[in-house]
Amino acid sequence: MIIGFLGTGHITSSVIEGISKSKLKIKKIYISPRNKSLAKKLSKRFKKVSISKNNQQLVDKSDWIFLAITPSVGRKILSKLHFRRNKKIISFISTINIKELKKFTKNNNLTRVIPLPFIGTRKGPIIICPINKKVKSFFSHLGSPIEIKNEKLSRGFWSTSSFMAPYYHLYLNTSNWLISKGIKRKEAEEYIRNLFLALSFDAVNKKKLSLKQLVLESQTSRGTNAYVLKELKKKKFYKVQQKVLNSVFKKFKT
Numbered sequence: 001m002i003i004g005f006l007g008t009g010h011i012t013s014s015v016i017e018g019i020s021k022s023k024l025k026i027k028k029i030y031i032s033p034r035n036k037s038l039a040k041k042l043s044k045r046f047k048k049v050s051i052s053k054n055n056q057q058l059v060d061k062s063d064w065i066f067l068a069i070t071p072s073v074g075r076k077i078l079s080k081l082h083f084r085r086n087k088k089i090i091s092f093i094s095t096i097n098i099k100e101l102k103k104f105t106k107n108n109n110l111t112r113v114i115p116l117p118f119i120g121t122r123k124g125p126i127i128i129c130p131i132n133k134k135v136k137s138f139f140s141h142l143g144s145p146i147e148i149k150n151e152k153l154s155r156g157f158w159s160t161s162s163f164m165a166p167y168y169h170l171y172l173n174t175s176n177w178l179i180s181k182g183i184k185r186k187e188a189e190e191y192i193r194n195l196f197l198a199l200s201f202d203a204v205n206k207k208k209l210s211l212k213q214l215v216l217e218s219q220t221s222r223g224t225n226a227y228v229l230k231e232l233k234k235k236k237f238y239k240v241q242q243k244v245l246n247s248v249f250k251k252f253k254t
C-alpha cells in the first residue's frame with residue numbers, strides 16, 4: 001500500500017514514527033513539501049518517505065491519503081484537489097465534520113481518526129469514526145483503536161483530546177512548586193514524571209476498579225489525599241474543568 005500525508009507537521013511526524021516501528025506493510029509514504037525542513041528530515045530519516053512535488057501529486061500517487069492539515073488550511077485547499085473515487089481519505093482534522101469533508105473532497109470513502117502524539121511510540125487510544133474494518137486493522141499496529149459508530153459521540157473524544165497540554169501543565173505546576181521549596185529542577189521534574197507515570201500504570205493495571213473506586217482507594221479517611229481532594233473540590237477546581245470541557249465541546253460541531 002502507498003500512503004500520503006497532506007500536511008507535514010507534528011502529527012504526521014508521530015504517525016510516521018509509529019509506522020516505522022510497526023509491522024505494517026507500507027511500500028511508500030508521500031509527504032507534502034510543507035513544512036520544508038521537517039519534510040527533509042523525515043525523508044532523510046525514513047527510507048520509505050518521499051517528498052511529493054505538490055499536494056495533487058501526493059493525492060494521485062497514494063492509495064490512502066491522511067489529512068493532517070489545520071482546519072483553516074483544509075477549508076482552503078481540499079476543494080481544489082481532485083480525489084479519485086478509489087482513494088481512501090483519513091482525516092485527522094479536528095473541526096471539519098464528515099459532511100463538510102465529503103463536500104470538499106467529493107469523495108465518500110472517509111474516516112475520521114484522532115491520533116495523539118504518543119502514536120509515535122505505538123501506545124495509547126486512537127478514536128476511529130465511523131466504524132471501518134481496514135482502518136481499525138491499520139491503526140491496531142499503532143496503538144489501541146476505539147471505534148465510534150456515531151460522529152456526534154466522537155465529539156466528546158475530540159474535547160478530551162484537548163487535555164494534553166493542561167495535563168502536562170499539572171506536571172509543570174507541581175514541579176515548579178517543588179522547586180519553590182528548594183528542590184533542584186532536574187530532581188523535581190524527574191520525580192513528577194515518574195510519579196504520574198506510576199499513577200497512570202496503576203490506573204490501567206487496576207482495571208477491575210471503577211475510576212470512582214480508584215479515587216476512594218487512594219485516600220485514607222482524614223488523610224492528606226482526602227484533604228487535598230476536598231480542598232480542590234471546595235475551590236471548584238473540578239467544576240472549572242467540566243466547564244472548560246463544555247466550552248471546548250462547542251468547537252467540535254458535527
Ligand SMILES: NC(=O)c1ccc[n+]([C@@H]2O[C@H](COP(=O)([O-])OP(=O)(O)OC[C@H]3O[C@@H](n4cnc5c(N)ncnc54)[C@H](OP(=O)(O)O)[C@@H]3O)[C@@H](O)[C@H]2O)c1
Pocket residue numbers: 006007008009010011012032034035036055067068069070071073077092093094095114115116117
Ligand atoms: N498534533 C496533535 O496532537 C493532533 C492530534 C489529533 C489531530 N490533530 C489534527 O491534525 C492536524 C494537523 O495538526 P498538527 O499538530 O500536525 O499541525 P502542524 O504541526 O501545524 O502541521 C500542519 C502542517 O500543514 C502544513 N501546511 C500548511 N499549509 C499547507 C498546504 N497548503 N498544503 C500542505 N500542507 C500545508 C504546514 O506547513 P507549514 O509549516 O509550512 O505551514 C504544517 O506542516 C490538525 O487539523 C489537528 O487538529 C493533531
